[in-house]
Amino acid sequence: MNIKFSKYQGTGNDFVLIDNREQLISPDNFLLFEKLCDRRFGIGADGLMLLENADGFDFRMRYYNSNGKEGSMCGNGGRCIIAFAHHLGVIADKTKFIAVDGEHEAEVHQSNEDIKVSLKMIDVSTIEFGKDFYFLDTGSPHLVKFIDQHEQFDTFTEGKNIRYNDRFKEVGTNVNFVSLHQDHIQVSTYERGVEDETYSCGTGVVASAISSSFKTNSDKFKIKTKGGNLEVHFDKINEQSIENIWLIGPATHVFDGILKI
Numbered sequence: 001m002n003i004k005f006s007k008y009q010g011t012g013n014d015f016v017l018i019d020n021r022e023q024l025i026s027p028d029n030f031l032l033f034e035k036l037c038d039r040r041f042g043i044g045a046d047g048l049m050l051l052e053n054a055d056g057f058d059f060r061m062r063y064y065n066s067n068g069k070e071g072s073m074c075g076n077g078g079r080c081i082i083a084f085a086h087h088l089g090v091i092a093d094k095t096k097f098i099a100v101d102g103e104h105e106a107e108v109h110q111s112n113e114d115i116k117v118s119l120k121m122i123d124v125s126t127i128e129f130g131k132d133f134y135f136l137d138t139g140s141p142h143l144v145k146f147i148d149q150h151e152q153f154d155t156f157t158e159g160k161n162i163r164y165n166d167r168f169k170e171v172g173t174n175v176n177f178v179s180l181h182q183d184h185i186q187v188s189t190y191e192r193g194v195e196d197e198t199y200s201c202g203t204g205v206v207a208s209a210i211s212s213s214f215k216t217n218s219d220k221f222k223i224k225t226k227g228g229n230l231e232v233h234f235d236k237i238n239e240q241s242i243e244n245i246w247l248i249g250p251a252t253h254v255f256d257g258i259l260k261i
C-alpha cells in the first residue's frame with residue numbers, strides 16, 4: 001500500500017503527518033510509528049500525528065512520541081497539524097479540533113509561504129510550587145526549573161536526571177530549563193517519549209511562561225528556543241488557575257513523500 005506523508009516542523013520540533021481520514025493506518029500501529037520517527041532507519045522526527053475525522057469537530061489530532069507510543073498534548077505538533085489541515089483544505093483560517101486533552105481552537109495567519117498559527121491551549125488548574133521547581137500540566141506534564149543562563153548548560157543530562165528520578169521514573173515528565181532576560185525568556189526542554197533534548201516544546205514553553213509569570217508578574221512572553229521564537233499569552237485568574245492560554249508561532253512544511261507499507 002502507498003500512503004502519502006508530509007514532514008513539518010514548528011521551531012525545530014519536527015513531525016511526520018499522515019492524513020488518516022480514510023483509516024488506512026491503524027492508530028495502534030505503534031511499531032510502524034516508532035520506525036518512521038527513527039532518524040536512521042526511518043524518516044526521522046520527534047513525533048508523528050494522524051489527522052482523522054471527528055464528529056462535531058474539523059478533525060482529530062492523534063499524537064505519538066518518537067518512541068511510537070501515544071503521547072499527551074503537543075503544542076508544536078498542534079500548530080503543525082493545523083497548517084497541514086489548512087494545506088489539505090480540511091480547514092480555512094479558523095478551526096476547532098479535538099486532541100487527547102480535549103477541544104482546541106486555532107487561527108492560521110498566512111503571508112506568502114509562511115504560516116503562523118495561534119493555538120488555544122487547555123486551561124491550567126493545578127500548579128505545584130516546589131522548593132526549586134514548578135510542576136504543571138499544560139496538556140502534557142512539565143517540570144520547570146530556572147537557571148542563570150543557558151550557555152554551557154547541559155539540558156540533556158540535567159533533564160534526564162529529573163525525568164528518571166524516583167518520583168517520575170514510571171510515568172515520566174518533560175523537563176524545562178528557563179533563563180530570564182530583559183525582553184524574553186529562553187527555554188530548553190528534555191522531552192519524555194523522545195528521551196532527548198528537542199529543539200523546542202510547545203506545551204513546555206507554555207508551562208515555562210506561566211512559571212515565569214510568578215517571577216515577573218507578566219502575562220505575555222516572547223520565548224527563545226533552540227529552534228526559533230514563540231509567543232505565549234494568558235489570563236491569570238489566580239495562582240492556581242490560568243485561562244485563555246494562547247501559543248503562537250510558525251508551522252513549516254518541509255517535504256512530502258510516499259510510504260510503502
Ligand SMILES: N[C@H](CCC[C@H](N)C(=O)O)C(=O)O
Binds near residue numbers: 141192
Ligand atoms: N513536543 C510537544 C510535547 C510532547 C509531549 C510529549 N513529550 C509527552 O510528554 O507525551 C510539544 O510541543 O508540546
